[in-house]
Amino acid sequence: MHETLTIGELSRRTGCKVVTIRYYERLGLLPAPVRTEGGHRTYTRAQEERLRFICRGRSLGFSLAAVSNLLDLLEDRQAECGAIDELASSHLETVRAKIADLRQIEAQLEASLRTCGKTTRAQCAVAETLAAAGEPEQASHLAG
Amino acid sequence: MHETLTIGELSRRTGCKVVTIRYYERLGLLPAPVRTEGGHRTYTRAQEERLRFICRGRSLGFSLAAVSNLLDLLEDRQAECGAIDELASSHLETVRAKIADLRQIEAQLEASLRTCGKTTRAQCAVAETLAAAGEPEQASHLAG
C-alpha cells in the first residue's frame, strides 16, 4: 500500500498543524516533499516518522535546534548513544530547574493568597508580595 | 535626600536591564521620566518602586499584560482586593499546570535515560522515546 499523504492528512495523523509543518520545512527540519503537478505537497511514511519525532521532541520541551541536533545524531550511524544521552540529560536538568523555579513561585502565590481575604485592601497580601522591595533577582529560566 | 537616579543606577538597584527599562517605558508600563538637558532619563523613587513591582510580577511569571492590570488595580483606590486575588489565583492555576506538564516530561526523560547505556545504539532508549509513535497529542502549555 504505502500511499502518499497530503499535508492535511499528515496533519491529522500527527496532530501537527498544517502551517507548522510548512514552517518546519522552511526551517529545514523537514525535507521538501515531492509535489503534485499543481504544486501540492505529498508526503511519504519516512517523512511522517520524521515529523512525529519532531513533535515528540517539542512536546518534551526540546527546542527546535535541539530536535535538529537529535535528528542529525540519529541519522549518523557512527554516532554514539552517548551524545544523545548527553543532550537528553542536559535538557532534563533544564526541566528540573524550571520545575524548581515554578515551585517557588507557587509557594509564594499560595502564601499570599492564604493570608488574603482577611485583611483590608490597604494591606492586601497579594499586593504586598508583589510590591515587596527585595534585592535584585536574576531573571529566572522561565520563558512565560 | 531623595535624589534622582540615572537609568544605569536604576538598573543596578533593581536588577532590571537598561534596555528592558526603556522597553517598559515604550510599552507604557513605566511613565516617561524627566530628562536632563542632554536628554538622559532621570528617575524618582516612585518610579523605582513601580519598576520593582513590575520585575517582581515578571519573576512570579505574570505576563506584562497581567502586571499592567495589577498596577491599575493597585492604583485604583476603589478597587477591591478581590480582583487582585482573582488574578493571582488564576495565575497560580497556570503555574500548577506548567509544573504538572514539566513533571511528566521529567519522568519520561528519566525513564529513558535510566534504561540507556545498557543497550546498543540501535535500541537507544532515548532515541526510542522520541521516535515513539504515539497518538497525536495536544501541545502542552509550555512556552519553552
Add this chain to the structure above:
DNA sequence: GCTTGAACCTATAGCGACTATAGAAATTAC
C-alpha cells in the same frame, strides 16, 4: 464538462518579552 467548496498554495505581518546592533551624543573622571 462544469461548478462548487474544501483544501491547498505563497507571502507577509504579528505575537510576547525581550536582545543585539550601529552610530551618535552626553556625561564623568582624570
Add this chain to the structure above:
DNA sequence: GTAATTTCTATAGTCGCTATAGGTTCAAGC
C-alpha cells in the same frame, strides 16, 4: 581637554509559532 563610560535613538533579530490576504488546485456531484 581628552578619554572612557554611559546614554541616546532606531532598527532588526530571536523563538516558535499564528494569523491574514489573496490566489490556485483538487475531488465530488450533476
